Amino acid sequence: MSPLLLFSPDAAPFFSRTIKGMLYYSAAIRRLCDHGGTFVKEQLNEIFERCDGAPSDLIPILQDIQDVLGYLPREAMTETARFLNMAETSVYGVATFYTQFQLSRPGRHRIKVCHGTACHVRGASEITKAVAAKLGIGPGETTDDFEFTVEAVACFGSCALAPVMVVNDKVYGNVTPERVVEILEDLN
Amino acid sequence: MNRITITIDGKAVETTEGSTILEAALAAGIYIPHLCHSPGLKPYGACRMCIVEIEGMRGMPSSCTTAATDGMVIRNDVEQVNKVRKMTCEMLIADHPLTCLTCQANQDCELQTLSSYLGIQESRLRRMTRDPKPEKDESNPFYTRDLDKCILCGNCTRACHELRGVGAIEISGRGYRSRVAAFGDAPVLESNCVSCGECVDRCPVAALTAKKETVPPSAFTITTCIYCGVGCGLSLGTRSNKIVQVLGDKESIVNRGSLCVKGRFGLDFVSSEDRLTTPLIRRNGQLEEADWDEALGFVAEKLKAIKEEHGSDALAGLSSAKCTNEENYLFQKFFRAGLGTNNVDHCARLCHASTVAGLARAFGSGAMTNSIDELEYADCILIIGSNTTEAHPVLALKIKAAVRSHGATLVVADPRRIEMTQFASLHIRQRSGSDVALINAMLNVIIEEKLLNEEFINSRTEDFDKVRECVADNTPEWAEPITGVAAEDIRTAARAYATAQRSSIVYSMGITQHTTGTDNVLALANLAMLTGNVGKESTGVNPLRGQNNVQGACDLGALPNVYPGYQKVDDAEIHDKFEAAWEATLSDQPGLTVTEIINAAAEGDVKGLYVMGENPMLSDPNLNHVKEALESIDFLCVQDIFLTETARLADVVLPAVSFAEKDGTYTNTERRVQRVRKAIDPPGQARADWKILCALAGRMEYPMAYEHPSEIMDEIADVTPIYGGISYPRIGKVGLQWPCPDKDHPGTVFLHEGEFKRGKGKFHPTPFRAADEEPDSDFPLLLTTGRYLYHWHTRTMTSRTEGLEQICPPVPVEIHPEDAAREGITEGATVEVSSRRGTIHANAVVTERSPLGTVFMAFHFHEGAANTLTNDAIDPIAKIPEYKVCAVKIKAAADRPAEIGAI
Numbered sequence A: 001m002s003p004l005l006l007f008s009p010d011a012a013p014f015f016s017r018t019i020k021g022m023l024y025y026s027a028a029i030r031r032l033c034d035h036g037g038t039f040v041k042e043q044l045n046e047i048f049e050r051c052d053g054a055p056s057d058l059i060p061i062l063q064d065i066q067d068v069l070g071y072l073p074r075e076a077m078t079e080t081a082r083f084l085n086m087a088e089t090s091v092y093g094v095a096t097f098y099t100q101f102q103l104s105r106p107g108r109h110r111i112k113v114c115h116g117t118a119c120h121v122r123g124a125s126e127i128t129k130a131v132a133a134k135l136g137i138g139p140g141e142t143t144d145d146f147e148f149t150v151e152a153v154a155c156f157g158s159c160a161l162a163p164v165m166v167v168n169d170k171v172y173g174n175v176t177p178e179r180v181v182e183i184l185e186d187l188n
Numbered sequence B: 001m002n003r004i005t006i007t008i009d010g011k012a013v014e015t016t017e018g019s020t021i022l023e024a025a026l027a028a029g030i031y032i033p034h035l036c037h038s039p040g041l042k043p044y045g046a047c048r049m050c051i052v053e054i055e056g057m058r059g060m061p062s063s064c065t066t067a068a069t070d071g072m073v074i075r076n077d078v079e080q081v082n083k084v085r086k087m088t089c090e091m092l093i094a095d096h097p098l099t100c101l102t103c104q105a106n107q108d109c110e111l112q113t114l115s116s117y118l119g120i121q122e123s124r125l126r127r128m129t130r131d132p133k134p135e136k137d138e139s140n141p142f143y144t145r146d147l148d149k150c151i152l153c154g155n156c157t158r159a160c161h162e163l164r165g166v167g168a169i170e171i172s173g174r175g176y177r178s179r180v181a182a183f184g185d186a187p188v189l190e191s192n193c194v195s196c197g198e199c200v201d202r203c204p205v206a207a208l209t210a211k212k213e214t215v216p217p218s219a220f221t222i223t224t225c226i227y228c229g230v231g232c233g234l235s236l237g238t239r240s241n242k243i244v245q246v247l248g249d250k251e252s253i254v255n256r257g258s259l260c261v262k263g264r265f266g267l268d269f270v271s272s273e274d275r276l277t278t279p280l281i282r283r284n285g286q287l288e289e290a291d292w293d294e295a296l297g298f299v300a301e302k303l304k305a306i307k308e309e310h311g312s313d314a315l316a317g318l319s320s321a322k323c324t325n326e327e328n329y330l331f332q333k334f335f336r337a338g339l340g341t342n343n344v345d346h347c348a349r350l351c352h353a354s355t356v357a358g359l360a361r362a363f364g365s366g367a368m369t370n371s372i373d374e375l376e377y378a379d380c381i382l383i384i385g386s387n388t389t390e391a392h393p394v395l396a397l398k399i400k401a402a403v404r405s406h407g408a409t410l411v412v413a414d415p416r417r418i419e420m421t422q423f424a425s426l427h428i429r430q431r432s433g434s435d436v437a438l439i440n441a442m443l444n445v446i447i448e449e450k451l452l453n454e455e456f457i458n459s460r461t462e463d464f465d466k467v468r469e470c471v472a473d474n475t476p477e478w479a480e481p482i483t484g485v486a487a488e489d490i491r492t493a494a495r496a497y498a499t500a501q502r503s504s505i506v507y508s509m510g511i512t513q514h515t516t517g518t519d520n521v522l523a524l525a526n527l528a529m530l531t532g533n534v535g536k537e538s539t540g541v542n543p544l545r546g547q548n549n550v551q552g553a554c555d556l557g558a559l560p561n562v563y564p565g566y567q568k569v570d571d572a573e574i575h576d577k578f579e580a581a582w583e584a585t586l587s588d589q590p591g592l593t594v595t596e597i598i599n600a601a602a603e604g605d606v607k608g609l610y611v612m613g614e615n616p617m618l619s620d621p622n623l624n625h626v627k628e629a630l631e632s633i634d635f636l637c638v639q640d641i642f643l644t645e646t647a648r649l650a651d652v653v654l655p656a657v658s659f660a661e662k663d664g665t666y667t668n669t670e671r672r673v674q675r676v677r678k679a680i681d682p683p684g685q686a687r688a689d690w691k692i693l694c695a696l697a698g699r700m701e702y703p704m705a706y707e708h709p710s711e712i713m714d715e716i717a718d719v720t721p722i723y724g725g726i727s728y729p730r731i732g733k734v735g736l737q738w739p740c741p742d743k744d745h746p747g748t749v750f751l752h753e754g755e756f757k758r759g760k761g762k763f764h765p766t767p768f769r770a771a772d773e774e775p776d777s778d779f780p781l782l783l784t785t786g787r788y789l790y791h792w793h794t795r796t797m798t799s800r801t802e803g804l805e806q807i808c809p810p811v812p813v814e815i816h817p818e819d820a821a822r823e824g825i826t827e828g829a830t831v832e833v834s835s836r837r838g839t840i841h842a843n844a845v846v847t848e849r850s851p852l853g854t855v856f857m858a859f860h861f862h863e864g865a866a867n868t869l870t871n872d873a874i875d876p877i878a879k880i881p882e883y884k885v886c887a888v889k890i891k892a893a894a895d896r897p898a899e900i901g902a903i
C-alpha cells in the first residue's frame, strides 16, 4: 500500500533535535521569516506550490530560490528539506556540489576580477589590491552593508582586453587601479 | 535461498544467491581489500580497492557491487589487480597524515591493513597536505571528527542516512573540497545528530573516534544493554577491570550491531566514584559504614521483629526491573516463602500494569504479541503513545526501515510532534487522555465501512456484539471535539489500519499511564481483533516495555497477585504447587501494589519496606506524598548501586553490583531471554543482588543457596511453564523467546497463532471516560510527561556520563509558542510550573513539538521533578497512576535556582 497523504508541509523537519538544536531551529525560522525585510516564507511556499514534492524537484527548487533570493539561505534549505521530506544535509550536499549555487548572501553589486593567465601577467593582483583598498574586502567577501561582493575568477575569454574586471555583468577591459576607483565610485 | 559456488583464487567458496562477491569472500575468511564496504549498507563502489578480475568479464569490476553468480571464477590476490589497487591506494595516502604510531586507530585501521597487504613502502606521489588543514570537530561530547584523516569512503554518511534515518552528515562539496559535513558545515553538535555512534563504529580509519576509547581492550564480553526494553546486544571491551570500549553485538538478532547513545556512550556509571562500596547503617540519624555481617544481621533482625509483632503483611518489597530474572525470582521467593507475604511489586506498576491487565483479559497473555524484527515487514504500523525514537531508539530503526525500504504506511497518534512523525503518512494529535475516544471512533469507522474481518471475529473471538453496541454512537464526528482530531483524519487512520495486509500496533506509556490505561489497552486489542491483525506475522498489539528487564520482572512474579509465569496466588492448585516447590507456607491473598504500598506506609499499615534497585522518590507520582510515607516508615532497607534519593532515607543501604559485574539473564520487550555476563569485578565490597538475597534468606531461617545464577534459572524452569525449556546453554548467543515450555521447544516468535492463550480472544466494551484531572481556569494547561533520548528514568545512571548531561541539561519544559507568548515566557527563561500538588522550576523550550494548551516535561530530573506535579489518581483495574495528564499553570519565575543550569 502506498503512503496515504503527502507529508504535510506544516510538520516539523525530518529529524529530531537536541534541545540546543531546537533552539537553533526556531531561531533560524524566525530569521527566515523576516530575512532581508521580506517575508521569505511566502515566497518559498509559492515555489513549493509549483512542484509535487518528488525528490527530483530538489535542483529546480534550489534554482528557483536562488533566482528569487539571489542565494540559498540556510533556512531556505531547511525548509526545502522539510518540504521534500529529506534530510537537510542531503539538500546541503547537492547545494555545495554544484558551483551554480551561492550559499552566502551576495552584495548588491558583484565585482569579478579576472585572475586568468593573461590578466595575471598584466597586473590582475594590482586590480584586486585596488578593489580591496577601496572597499575593504578581498576575493570571496562581501561588505557588511551587503553592497559589494568581490570574487576572483578564471579567464572570461576576453584576454585581449586584459586585465579584465566585470561588474554586474558589464565587462571593463584594460583596467588600471585608478580606473577601478572611478568605476566603483560610479556605482554609488 | 539458493546456494551457489564461486571460485576465488582457485578456492571454492559457497555462498547464497544475491550476495556480492565481496560478502562471499569475507564470509569465507578471504580478504579482499575494501574501504567503502560496511555490512548492512548498500554497496557504494567508491574506493575501487575491492576490484577483482572475473573470468569472462572485461576490466576489473568492484567486488562489492558485483553479485556472485554460480560458477564465477575470480582472481583477487594477483599481481595485475594489486598493481592497480596499489596506485589507487598511493593516491589516498598522498594526503593522509602518516602518524600511525600515535593514531587512535593504530592496529584497528583498514587503511593500515590495506597498505601493508599491498606492500606500500613510500609514496611515489608527491606528499600533499590539505590546505587549509581541516580543524578537528570536538563539539560532540562523545566523539571527535578529524577530517584530516578522512578517506571519503562515505560509510559514516550512509550509515547515518540508511541505517539510522537521521541524516546528520553528508558528503558535501566536490572534488578536492569534498568533505563530510553537517548541515551548513556547522559543528556536529548543532546538527540533528543523535550521538548514536554508528558512524564512529563504521569509520575504517581514525577520522571518527570515540573520545573515551583511547586504549584497546584486552578482552570482550558479550552481554545485554542495561537501559531500555529493546535489549540490544553489547560487546564490552575491558581492560584492567574497566570498560574501555562499547560496541554493538553484530550477531545479536535484536540490534545487529546498532546501539543508541545511552548504550554506546552512557556506561560511565559503572566505574563512577559514587558507587556504593560498603553497606551503610543509619546511626544517630547518619548513614555510617558497616560490614556485611553487621548489616545483614541488622536487616534480618528488623524484618523478623516486624513480622512477629505486626504480621507478615506489615512487610513489603519493591523488586526491580533493572535486576536480572534470577534476582527477581529470588526476591519474590524470599518475600513469599521466607517472609510470608505477597506484598511484592515493582515499577512495572507505573508503566505497563495496564498492559498486563488489559492484554491478559483480551488475549490471555500480557506480553508483546510479535517480535521486533517483524515490524520491518508490516504493511501498516500504528504508533500510539510511544515516542519510539527516544524511548526505544534501536527498535525505531526497524519502523523507519519498514517505511523507507518497504513502503509501509505509518500512522502516528501522539499529541506531541515526535521524531517518528517525520516518517509518518499521517500524524494524529489527539488530546492527552482521549485515546479511548479516538480508538472507539476508529472501530466505529471500520464497522460502518465493513472493513472488519468477520471470519476472524466469528472463529476466534467472543463478545464482539458488546463492542459493536458500545461504539455504535462513537462516530468520528462524535470524537472530533473530544480528541481534537479532524473526523476525516480518524477515518483515514482507520482505513489505513484496516485495509493493509498486515497491520501492527505499537504502543507504550502514552497508552498505559492513564486512569483509563486498561481501557486504552483493551480498545487497542479490540482494534486488532476486529481486523484479524493478531496471531500472524508482522501484526499484533505490541507494548514496548520500558526498563531493560521489566518484562522479566513481571514474568518472574515480582507482582503482588501472581507467582512466576503469571500463575495466580489465589488459585488453590497453583498455591499448593508452590508451597510444595518452595517448602513453605504461602499466603493466598494477593498483596499490595506499589501505589498501595506507599499509601499503606503513610497510614502505618506497612512497617518495613525493602527496596531493591528502585527509586520511588523520583519515579512515583505525587512525590511529596511518597516522601512523607517513606519518612514515616519504621524500617527502610535499600539495595542499590548508588545512594539514590530513596537510599538517602533508608535505615540500611546494601551495595549491589552493576550489570557489568554479574551473570544472569534479562527478558526484553519481545519476550527474548538474553544473557548478561560478568565483564569486570565489582568495586569494594559490593555484591550481586542474588548473593545478597541468598545471604539474607540464610539469616532468616529460609535458606536459599545457589552457586551460580544458572542454577536459579533451572529452578525457574521447573516451576514456570512459560520458561520451562529455558536454560543457560540454550539461551546461547541469540536468546530464546518465551513461551518455551520444554527443552526441545524453539521458542515463540509471535503469540496466539491459531488460538489465543485464553482460548478465544475476548472483546471488551470500553466506553469513553475523561481523565481524572482536566485543565480549568486555575490550572489552564495540560501537563504530559515522558522521556528524553539522553536520559534514563531517574538519571541515577545517565547523570554519571558527562556528555549526556551536557547534551540534555536539567530541566526543560516544552511549551507551544502561543501558550508561551500568552504567559510572557521567552525561550530559555526560567519558569515556575505548578499543579495542585506542588511547584517546580524549569527552563522553557518554546516549540511546536508541544500542542497548543499542553506542556511537556521529562521525569528524569530531581532538580525539577515532574512527578511533584503529577496526579496519583489510578486506573481502577491496573492501579497505574495517571502520569500522562494533569492540570498545571506556568509563569515566568523571578529567579533561576542554582541547580537548574541555563540553556
Ligand code: SF4
Binding pocket: B156, B159, B160, B164, B166, B167, B168, B169, B192, B193, B194, B195, B196, B197, B198, B199, B200
Ligand atoms: S552519531 Fe549517529 S546520528 Fe550522529 S552523525 Fe553519527 S550516525 Fe549520524
Ligand code: SF4
Binding pocket: B149, B150, B151, B152, B153, B154, B155, B156, B157, B180, B199, B202, B203, B204, B205, B207, B208
Ligand atoms: S569520516 Fe570515516 S567513515 Fe566517514 S567518510 Fe571519512 S573515512 Fe569514511
Ligand code: SF4
Binding pocket: B225, B226, B227, B228, B229, B230, B231, B232, B255, B258, B259, B260, B261, B262, B263, B264, B392, B393, B394, B395
Ligand atoms: S536502544 Fe535500548 S537497549 Fe539498545 S542501546 Fe539504546 S538503551 Fe540500550
Ligand code: FES
Binding pocket: A114, A115, A116, A117, A118, A119, A120, A154, A155, A156, A157, A158, A159, A162, A163, A164
Ligand atoms: S585571463 Fe582574464 S580574461 Fe582571459
Ligand code: FES
Binding pocket: B033, B034, B035, B036, B037, B044, B045, B046, B047, B048, B049, B050, B051, B062, B063, B064, B065
Ligand atoms: S569496497 Fe568496493 S569500491 Fe570500496
